[in-house]
Amino acid sequence: MSTVAAHAHEEDHGHHHKxxxxxxxxxxxxxxxxxxxxxxxxxxxxxxxxxxxxLFRLQLAWPEQPFGIFxxxxxxxAPDGVMDPNVYLALVTIHGTIMVFFVLTAGLSGTFSNLxxxxxxGARDMASGLLNMISFWLFFLSSAIMVMSLFVEAGPAxxxxxxxxxxxxxxQAQPGSGLGMTLWLVSMAIFIASSLLGSLNYIVTVLxxxxxxxxxxxxxxxxxxxxxxxxIGVVSFPVLLSAALLLIMxxxxxxxxxxxxxxxxxxxxxxxxxxxxxxxxLFWFLGHPEVYIVLLPALGITSEIIATNARKPxxxxxxxxxxxxxIAFLSTIVWGHHMFISGMNPFLGSVFTFTTLLIAIPxxxxxxxxxxxxxxxxxxxxxxxLFSIGLVSTFITGGLTGIILxxxxxDINVHDTYFVVAHFHLVMGISALYGLFAGVYHWFPKxxxxxxxxxLGYVHFWVTAIAAYGVFFPMHFIGMAGLxxxxxxxxxxxxxxxxxxxxxxxxxxxxxxGAAQIVFLYNFIHSMFxxxxxxxxxxxxxxxxxxxxxxxxxxxxPGEIPHVYRWAYDYSKPGQAEDFVPQNVPLQxxxxxxxx
Amino acid sequence: MTSALFFIVLLLIAVSIxxxxxxxxxxxxKKVPTQIADDNDNDWNGKLMMAFLFFIYGIxxxxxxAYGDVLLPVAASEHGSDYDSLMVxxxxxxxxxxxxTQALLHYFSYKYRGEKGKKxxxxxxxxxxxxxxxxxxxxxxxGLILYGLYTWTAIMNIEENEDALVVELYAQQFNWxxxxxxxxxxxxDANVRFLQDFDGKNxxxxxxxxxxxxxxxxxxxxxxxxxxxxxxKMRSQDVLHSAYMPHFRAQMNCVPGMITEFAFTPNMTTEQxxxxxxxxxxxxxxxxxxxxxxxELIAKGEEPLEPYxxxxxxxxxxxxxxxxxxxxxxxxxxxxxxxEKWMKNQQTFAQVIQ
Numbered sequence: 001m002s003t004v005a006a007h008a009h010e011e012d013h014g015h016h017h018k019x020x021x022x023x024x025x026x027x028x029x030x031x032x033x034x035x036x037x038x039x040x041x042x043x044x045x046x047x048x049x050x051x052x053x054x055l056f057r058l059q060l061a062w063p064e065q066p067f068g069i070f071x072x073x074x075x076x077x078a079p080d081g082v083m084d085p086n087v088y089l090a091l092v093t094i095h096g097t098i099m100v101f102f103v104l105t106a107g108l109s110g111t112f113s114n115l116x117x118x119x120x121x122g123a124r125d126m127a128s129g130l131l132n133m134i135s136f137w138l139f140f141l142s143s144a145i146m147v148m149s150l151f152v153e154a155g156p157a158x159x160x161x162x163x164x165x166x167x168x169x170x171x172q173a174q175p176g177s178g179l180g181m182t183l184w185l186v187s188m189a190i191f192i193a194s195s196l197l198g199s200l201n202y203i204v205t206v207l208x209x210x211x212x213x214x215x216x217x218x219x220x221x222x223x224x225x226x227x228x229x230x231x232i233g234v235v236s237f238p239v240l241l242s243a244a245l246l247l248i249m250x251x252x253x254x255x256x257x258x259x260x261x262x263x264x265x266x267x268x269x270x271x272x273x274x275x276x277x278x279x280x281x282l283f284w285f286l287g288h289p290e291v292y293i294v295l296l297p298a299l300g301i302t303s304e305i306i307a308t309n310a311r312k313p314x315x316x317x318x319x320x321x322x323x324x325x326x327i328a329f330l331s332t333i334v335w336g337h338h339m340f341i342s343g344m345n346p347f348l349g350s351v352f353t354f355t356t357l358l359i360a361i362p363x364x365x366x367x368x369x370x371x372x373x374x375x376x377x378x379x380x381x382x383x384x385x386l387f388s389i390g391l392v393s394t395f396i397t398g399g400l401t402g403i404i405l406x407x408x409x410x411d412i413n414v415h416d417t418y419f420v421v422a423h424f425h426l427v428m429g430i431s432a433l434y435g436l437f438a439g440v441y442h443w444f445p446k447x448x449x450x451x452x453x454x455x456l457g458y459v460h461f462w463v464t465a466i467a468a469y470g471v472f473f474p475m476h477f478i479g480m481a482g483l484x485x486x487x488x489x490x491x492x493x494x495x496x497x498x499x500x501x502x503x504x505x506x507x508x509x510x511x512x513x514g515a516a517q518i519v520f521l522y523n524f525i526h527s528m529f530x531x532x533x534x535x536x537x538x539x540x541x542x543x544x545x546x547x548x549x550x551x552x553x554x555x556x557x558p559g560e561i562p563h564v565y566r567w568a569y570d571y572s573k574p575g576q577a578e579d580f581v582p583q584n585v586p587l588q589x590x591x592x593x594x595x596x
Numbered sequence: 597m598t599s600a601l602f603f604i605v606l607l608l609i610a611v612s613i614x615x616x617x618x619x620x621x622x623x624x625x626k627k628v629p630t631q632i633a634d635d636n637d638n639d640w641n642g643k644l645m646m647a648f649l650f651f652i653y654g655i656x657x658x659x660x661x662a663y664g665d666v667l668l669p670v671a672a673s674e675h676g677s678d679y680d681s682l683m684v685x686x687x688x689x690x691x692x693x694x695x696x697t698q699a700l701l702h703y704f705s706y707k708y709r710g711e712k713g714k715k716x717x718x719x720x721x722x723x724x725x726x727x728x729x730x731x732x733x734x735x736x737x738x739g740l741i742l743y744g745l746y747t748w749t750a751i752m753n754i755e756e757n758e759d760a761l762v763v764e765l766y767a768q769q770f771n772w773x774x775x776x777x778x779x780x781x782x783x784x785d786a787n788v789r790f791l792q793d794f795d796g797k798n799x800x801x802x803x804x805x806x807x808x809x810x811x812x813x814x815x816x817x818x819x820x821x822x823x824x825x826x827x828x829k830m831r832s833q834d835v836l837h838s839a840y841m842p843h844f845r846a847q848m849n850c851v852p853g854m855i856t857e858f859a860f861t862p863n864m865t866t867e868q869x870x871x872x873x874x875x876x877x878x879x880x881x882x883x884x885x886x887x888x889x890x891x892e893l894i895a896k897g898e899e900p901l902e903p904y905x906x907x908x909x910x911x912x913x914x915x916x917x918x919x920x921x922x923x924x925x926x927x928x929x930x931x932x933x934x935x936e937k938w939m940k941n942q943q944t945f946a947q948v949i950q
Contacts (some may be wrong), residue, residue: 036870069603085918159914164851167835167916173769174917262855263788263801264769264834270747276836276851311710313720341838342849343830343856346752350745357741361733367697368729374704376717381709382633389645389705393652394699400690403737407744409751410683413668413845416913453633458637461866462644466651473655476662482842486911487921493911494904495884498666515609532631539632558785579715594720 027137029129032552034136035115035290036447039440042107043524045143049098054514056091059083061507063489073267077155085488089158090176092486094150096161097184101191102146104294104432106139112297113202115447119545120220122211122562124555127204131197138194149183157184160486162283167260169250171312172264182251185244192241199230199237206230211544213564217321218583221307221314224266224321225300228328229293230258235332236289243282250274259573277317280342284335291428292331296324299366299395304568305368305442308541309385310377311579313569316369319374323362323369330359340408341415349408356406358400367396378572382539383457388437390465391431396424397469401476416486419479422472430468434509437461439522444524445538449550450531456523463516470509475500542568544584566593635711636928642709647701653695665881669874672908672929673844673860675751680845682747689736754859760825763818766800767830767837767850769917772910772925775800776813778944784809788833790853794949801833802945810946813939817909818927820862821935827859840913841927843869849914862929869929870906879906 028034058067066081077087114132118125126132143406149156159168159175163184171178206219206227219227235326249255250271259271307314314320336344336352370392379385401423404410414420437460444452478499483490489502490496537546544564548556562584570581575591587593632642671680708716764775764783777783785803793804802809821825830839832850839858840847848858869875882904890900912923930938 036646067629085921089915089918089920159768164836164914170835261788262834262852263791266792268788268791273853277854310708311716313718316721316726319726341663341847343851345856346748349752350748353744354741357737358937359746360737361730364733365726365730368725369682370718371697371700371704372710372725376719377704377708378710378714378716379638379642379705379708380633381638381645381705385633388642390702392701393648393698396701397652397694400694403690403740404683407682407686407740407748409744409748410686412751412847413679413842414848416840416867449799454631454633454637458641459616463613469655474659474663477659477666479668480668482668482840482911484840484911484917488918489921492922493924494882494886494901495906495909495911497879497885497904500885502666511606512609515606515613519613531776562861569720572718574718581760591642 007258016285025543027133029125029133030552030554031114031118031126031129032447032556034132035111037136038106038114038139040109040142041529042103042111043521045098045102045146046107047521048147049095049103050517051090052095054510055083056095057087057507057510059088059489061504065492074162079344083488084173086155086158088488089160089174090156090180093160093163093176094146094156094159095400096441097157098146099334099429100161100290100294101188102139102143103288104428104436105195106143108189108432108436108439109226109229109293109297110136110139110198111436112222112443113198113230114303115443116222117202117205117226118209119446119556119569120223121203121206121209121214122544122564123140123209124557124561126201127209128201131201135194135201137199137326138190138197142190142194145183145187145190145290149180149187150181152183154178155179156180162246162287164283165247165250165279166262168249169259170264182248185248185251187280189241189244189248192237192244192433195233195237202226202230211561211564214583217318218564220318220569221303221320221324222297222300222543225296225303228324229296229300230311232289232296232328232331233293236286239282240286243286246282247279260367268435272522277339277342277344280339281335284338285332287337289331290359291424293326294432295395295428295435296327298391298438299324301435302370302391303437304541304543305384305388305438306373306392307571308442308539308580309380309382309388310373311380311571312373312377313571314369316326316365317567317569319365323365326362327359330355330362334359334406337406337408337411339414340411346408348451353406354410357403357438359406360403363395363399367399369390380418380539382441383452383454383461384438384442384539386458386461386465387434387441390461391434391438394426394430394434394468398423398428398431398472402427413482414479416484417479418475418483418485421485422475422479425474425475425543426468430472437464440524442539443545444527444531445550446536446545447535448528448531449552450527451534451538452527452531453523456519460516460520460523464513467509467516468514471506471513474506478502500577537582540578540580542570542580544583547582547584570594606934624725633710635760637748638710642706644705645702645709649942652698653838661801665716668842669869669872669878670864671843671845672864672869673846674863675747675860675899676845676863678747678750681741682743685743686740689740739761754827754857756827757825760827760859761821762827762829763820764800764829764831765818765839766814767839767912767916767923769834770912770923771816771921772912772923773800774815774818774840774925775802776815776939776942777808778813779809780808782808783829784812786831791833797948798945802870802948804945810944812945813942814945814948815942816925818925819935819938820927820929821932822862822865822929824932825859825861828857830856830858836914837912837916837923838914840911841908842911847913848888850876850934865929865931866906866908866927869908875906879904 070078071081154175246257256271256274259274262269334356337356340349564583565586572579608867720776762777784806790801830850837850886901908927910925
């Protein structure tokens, strides 16, 4: 199959399509251009998401103080420069939505799946360029709607990124549950369609378009991660779509899927017999796998970068693949750990505790394998490598506290406190962002044909690394002190007065972290136009994308697609002249493949 | 003004970072910058990796030293000590793993920083090692899971019994009410449909035709007798709320349309908790902060803050709208005699609607 497809493309190749500006840069069907479109849209959304977090961090550190910046950015929602509580909730909600879905799902997985799947498996393009293009434009449309929702009269959705009904379902409950919530739901429905089209494309491409010799056991771990991520997405995203549709029905057509016995603003509503707990099940059936949809691509990227820069094979390739599969499987049966105290049967809580804590096992295997890969390596500490090591560090720190939150008993008292916020920001937020940064630094030469400035990269990493721990480490303490998340201010409780200092410290670190991202943006944009021209294989890597010419072309390779003779991790192999042997180099006489 | 200052600081940080970078570039001499890490980069970044390990340890120790006192004091409920010991055991395991793995990760990053001409060890697999670090987590987690489930079952297994006090916690945007079952020990039927009966005096929607409800008592401040099991039945009239009582290690969501349950036995009165050394120190610290803040307020001509006295809290811990941050109820744990005395002074539902 793969060779047939390759040949079909071969004939197609050669006679030039007439390319206009529009087909090349806007409605492009070329996976490399689509990857760049995903990245730039994702980064743009990231700027909005991170800026929002800085705004509400200011409010948390100096509650109800006037800030000119609030007046400028929030206008009437910050009378005299003091942030309104509803706006605080809206900022928290949209920050979460944008970062989880638009930056770390589409921006990370969308970018690198598109860029790397065809290039690393040796394909001319995705299985369907058209679907791929539609997928990006649906994502763009949903981003546009999400941004538009920020400008509606009553404000954007403000029920938390999980939008639990009834708060999200009845406009009387809060202003954000009016038009803002409708737009949120429409945007997410389109986003899910985009994600599904993308995922199906990735799966089909990986299964059918691998070049000759690229068996599944020779796939780079990046591709394994993207492939499995796509499968999780196809399994779980439709469930969120159904939850969103049912919620739209409840909101607009008077059904009672999630609502029952509600009295609000002096009036008994007609809803009977629905249950908000049902919504929670549907939401978290996606919501938890979503964590791994965000994280697995980052881990895949890291595996590739750590092996390349350690100049060593990744340790335990088969165990790494097995742990990806195990995490993927387990991720679909642990959603209930978000609901230990939702009112569901405590026995279910026991089951979900069991499955949840099991996830620690494949995660531990991954962490140890990364560490062993570093052992006796010849580490090339490029910015991409630093971010990858940083990812392993935050993945461990954040992952370990999961042992507490995954335990139904311990969850009772730390559920929905800042302890949770600290945990998931470290283990999926920061880790996945590090994966995104690592990927951008590593594959920038592939995307734009130029190199990013390494010194700016170092500054970016070290400032971010220190600030990230500075933000989220102390945050565990205010959580353990019992402070709930999503509080506009904690001045209503004198009991929490002694947490004010910590909140100031966290905000200062958050501002520093925000400033460090400006360095990255500058480096990114500047290098795009003025960076040093890249060589074909700057990191001396084994994977196929580096055998393609620096200048992008339709079909990726002039002439024949390279064939694959070995796995992707023959670094520093004894008996070889160089410390890397690309996958398309045939085995020497008497050389063993050493599949692991 | 503050924002202008803020922007200036941000700008200065950006400029200083930019300058540092320039200095780096200049200090690298006339070598053509390749943008790929060279021996020099590997060297200083490797050393920074080692320094970063000490930063992680440092921030851990600093946080415990500086913020250790904000953590919750001893639990005030009977299951609380089981909860706390499970927490301590989990934390000990976490700290051991964290200390070792971060040390290995950062030490290897430092120790094996690249040098030209060095060759890495080709080491692709080792089944024994893989088995070891699969089995060790399996054993550790098996222990944690069993211990956790044992505690969980003990806490969540609510048996109806004669002696227990049945209290309904009733949530609405943005306050709490509590309903006691009265002398018959049975809560009357209730539904949001009845909320508008009796000119809004029916605060939690008790069904007036149910005789069990007539002796029910609805209050805005929760009083509990020490040493007696309390079974909470949670209701909400509008959106999701969560009844969070951190000092009792207790939390349960309040879901419109259904009744959820949680039970615990308070074992320390409010007065006893106020006397614990931890709490005395904490309250002293809080009052020092409040006194400082009051000085500023007085300077502005506003009312100073009242001194803080410790009380148990019931907080809302599920996002519920604009005033979510201020949805609270005071909990008083007292001797059974004081409790009875307080209860005698409350009006029953029958008295309220007369």
